[in-house]
Amino acid sequence: MKKVEDKKAIIPTKPIIYAIVCVIFIVLFFFYKKASLSIEKVFLLIIIISLFIFLIVLLFKKRDISQRLASFILILLTSICTSIYAYVSVIQCSAFLTGHWDLAGFDQAIWNTIKGRILDTTMYGHNFLGEHMSPMLIIFAPFYLIWQDPRMLLILQSIFLGLGAIPVFLIAKDKLKHNLLSLSFSFAYLFHPFLSRINLFEFHEICLAPFFLLFTFYFLQRRVWILYFIFLFLSLMVKEDISLIITALGIYSFFKQNKKIGLITFTIGILWAYLSISVLIPYIRKATETGGGKVTYGYFGRLGLGESQGEIIKNLILKPQNTLKRIFLPGKEKLATIILLILPPAFFSILSLEILIALPEIFLHFLSPWSGQYLLAYQYSTPIIPFAVISGIYGCLWLKRLNPFALAILIFTTSFLSNFYFSFRGLNISPQNPDFYVKLYNPDNHKTILSIPTENLKKYYQIKKTRLLFESLKKIIPENTPVCVQDNLMTHFSQRRTPLDYFPNYDLSEYIVFNTYGFGEWVIHWESLEACNKGLASLLKDNRFKIFFRDNPGYGGIAIFGKKEREEEIIENAKKVVKENPKSTYSHFILGSVYFHTNNHKKAKKEFETALNIDKQNTFAKDMFEQCKD
Secondary structure, three states: OOOHHHHHHHOOOHHHHHHHHHHHHHHHHHHHHHOOOHHHHHHHHHHHHHHHHHHHHHOOOOOOOOHHHHHHHHHHHHHHHHHHHHHHHHHHHHOOOOOOOOHHHHHHHHHHHHOOOOOOOOOOOOOHHHOOOOHHHHHHHHHHOOOOOHHHHHHHHHHHHHHOHHHHHHHHHHHHOOHHHHHHHHHHHHOOHHHHHHHHOOOOHHHHHHHHHHHHHHHHHHOOHHHHHHHHHHHHOOOOOHHHHHHHHHHHHHHHOOHHHHHHHHHHHHHHHHHHHHHHHHHHHHHHOOOOOOOOOOOHHHHOOOOOHHHHHHHHHHOHHHHHHHHHOOHHHHHHHHHHHHOOOOOHHHHOHHHHHHHHHHHHHHOOOOHHHHOOOOOOOOOOHHHHHHHHHHHHOOOOOOOHHHHHHHHHHHHHHHHHHHOOOOOOOOOOOOOHHHHHHOHHHOOOOOOOOHHHHHHHHHOHHHHHHHHHHHHHOOOOOOEEEOHHHHHHHOOOOOOEEEOOOOOOOOEEEEEOOOOHHHHHOOOOHHHHHHHHHHHHHOOOEEEEEEOOOOOOOEEEEEEHHHHHHHHHHHHHHHHHOOOOHHHHHHHHHHHHHOOOHHHHHHHHHHHHHHOOOOHHHHHHHHHHHO
């Protein structure tokens, strides 16, 4: 079998290529004028601009940059992208823009791990390994010895995703033998708009997959078998569905690299899929279950094709027409997803078989009836992106002889424009609404580089003082009591052993915490507004509870309700906060508000005066002080 490099002999000469590109350019411009949908226009606009720049650069012959300069740019670019995404994801968490099951659940599992309870959680009702087979999560635990905060996970997620650019460069350099062209594929990876979805939607263990999968492929390409199997093993430890990728990688290896290695890889993938999903997860779930839930793997039902592997396979085979409908419909949305997936590496992915390694994972998500999954929103594209870029590298081999410098500029351009029009804008509310496709792909909702939230930063800084108040306020709620909070507050209470629930499910809770500051509808992300209003109405009529804190009696955004018998406890805890931070204006305000709501107005007034003496701009204390005078 001839190597891919041998195929370059059939490439037409430069004038012919130039003529072909010109014709394509004219045709695309015609379709652009006729396009009606904004997403179609933007796709065509990106291609037209990129081809126009490519045609200009193609006229000039440029030298390659040095290895040292390429390495320096790679490190600098990776550092910048990682830092920006880490910063944006951290301030999102600080702005109460994170929900409960994702970041909060992972945070609790890691926090319990450093306490000696390996990946234990109360939020799932069982050990996390009974939810997903992700033992690789343990590598995050040592970092919690530095900073025990869920934002540490967000920083580490951005770092691991960013580091994937390094094996991309190594794969491309080994194959293309051109520094700038190799660097352009690292750029395509870092600026891939799907990467912003992963970075900015809380935290998921799957963020480790690109780094390990890319190095797995690199050592397969280099035929360094010991390191190949080490990284293959590490990839499988990330999450159970990585076994689909490994199984496909085995088939690829069998035909393209080494038959023996391919057969071993395929066998490992199949065995791990069975062991993790059918044996280990149900066993751990049963052994650690406290909530009386199912003890089988819980994610088959998401496909709506059955509750077990057997049922799903049976339905897929016996009802092929339904299977095809699920995979290919709705066609417009799924076609747009595939286009955007391979757009950053300038569509070179379609010239390579390597994209097929990601096909099982793509089909898995396309089978889902939920638009968030089949549009590869959020974290679902994570194990697919590496092979979209790798296949672009291999596809580029067909055209490498044309002009490597011009090809690099083409990839830089398509990547940059893809990121500008389609990366998630930071500090934005969740795009879950009835018209999810429009929200996700409408370029008017994005138009930003690396998701920098320029228009929302001002709003973030406006609620920053609320965040500082909230950090002190958390301390008055005992760690050994069950708490119910709004969905976007779960992350801020997850490091505790007692049950934690989200509103309006407060029946088993001793305290209930609200915070309506922030960015609108995210506050009610998991429950409808109607359900929350009903829950609040029920709470206000519940004689077991009374309000202990509110930042302003008239229109307060932060409130704490508690069982009436907890009154003395909450007062003592508020006193402790003042004792620990006697010079904090927020500490005195919190104690004052607790006094106010427990009908001790004289003491409340004194605490508000103290808070204002420390900081005359404390608007919370000003408003409450006026209430005390009244």
